[in-house]
Amino acid sequence: MMGPVVIYGAGGHGRAIIELLRAIPGQAIAGIVDAAPPGPAMLGVPVLGDDAALSGLRASGVVAAVVAVGDAAARRAIAARLTAQGFALPVLVHPAALVAQSAALAEGTVVLPRAVIGAAARIGRLCIVNTGAIIEHDAVLGEAVHVGPGAVLPGGVTVSDAAVIGAGAACRPYVRIGAGAVIGVGAAVIADVPAGARMAGVPARPLAAEG
Ligand SMILES: CC(C)(COP(=O)(O)OP(=O)(O)OC[C@H]1O[C@@H](n2cnc3c(N)ncnc32)[C@H](O)[C@@H]1OP(=O)(O)O)[C@@H](O)C(=O)NCCC(=O)NCCS
Known part of the structure; x- marks a missing residue:
């Protein structure tokens, strides 16, 4: 205890x-x-x-x-x-979340209600799997990734350290999202995303650089 x-x-x-x-x-x-x-x-x-x-x-x-x-x-x-x-x-998992027995969650990760983590998924340290997010079989998250409410990461998706997946965003299976990338609310990611990229829309495109 x-x-x-x-x-x-x-x-x-x-x-x-x-x-x-x-x-x-x-x-x-x-x-x-x-x-x-x-x-x-x-x-x-x-x-x-x-x-x-x-x-x-x-x-x-x-x-x-x-x-x-x-x-x-x-x-x-x-x-x-x-x-x-x-x-x-x-690791803190809300009792109303579903985490597969074969999934692995590293220290400091939190899983909020109605989130689902599938078979053999691997979630790194300090991740936030927010309310209702779905992380499917074999997905791999690095450290300090935030998967927003209702976001969907299908089988085999890889998300590197400190990336943010916006609320309700979804990805094509097996895409790779680079470190520090930000995926906007409701985006549909259909191809690999480079580290640090800021993507939004359906299909997801890079947001114009600021300035
Ligand atoms: C993508 C995002 C990071 C952009 O934020 P920002 O840099 O403050 O951008 P702005 O709000 O200034 O918008 C810049 C442009 O992108 C557009 N845009 C912003 N978010 C968008 C989205 N999710 N989908 C489509 N277009 C979007 C804006 O309309 C604006 O377009 P314009 O220049 O033609 O007017 C932010 O909107 C977002 O979706 N963050 C995710 C938050 C989240 O879900 N976190 C986890 C949950 S707790």
């Missing part, structure tokens, strides 16, 4: 993680930590302060943490600070 979990992040994703933890029978929440604490409590969970609160939590026997921050770079940086202080980053 991992004991109470401290949530790092007091934004919208933090609220989703509160609900995830509350849905797990017997799971306690130690409190919330945030770099900019918004107030004394969020959804009835005490906000304990900024990073300075972490050593006290460890001293009181809290060993598990979850990084509830949507930005991939921030999520990785916070995870590094937490593990350096001795926190474990458990």
Whole structure:
């Protein structure tokens, strides 16, 4: 048993993680930590302060943490600070998600309600598999990937580190999405996407560069 979990992040994703933890029978929440604490409590969970609160939590026997921050770079940086202080980053799966027995999920990954992860899928560290997302058989996600609500990654799709798949986006099976790529809401990805590309539309095309 991992004991109470401290949530790092007091934004919208933090609220989703509160609900995830509350849905797990017997799971306690130690409190919330945030770099900019918004107030004394969020959804009835005490906000304990900024990073300075972490050593006290460890001293009181809290060993598990979850990084509830949507930005991939921030999520990785916070995870590094937490593990350096001795926190474990458990995989958290909402009881209303479906994860195949043969799927593998690495530390710090969270799976929200109604998400489905299929046979032999491999999900890296610190991923967010958001509400209702479908990750099919043999798909492979790198580290800190965010699969948005209702997005569909069919069999064999590969998504590299820190990519974001927008809400409701879908891909052709076996496409490869490069590191740091952003796929827009509702896009249909029909070919491989280079690292860092920003794609949107049906079929997905590169968004015009800013400026
Ligand atoms: C693609 C995306 C990253 C672009 O964001 P942005 O850089 O702020 O772009 P803008 O809103 O300034 O739009 C730029 C152009 O792209 C178009 N565009 C933006 N998102 C689009 C989408 N999903 N599909 C089609 N066109 C889109 C805009 O209409 C605009 O077109 P214009 O220049 O002809 O007016 C963003 O719209 C998006 O879809 N993000 C995904 C968010 C998500 O689902 N996250 C996970 C869920 S929690």
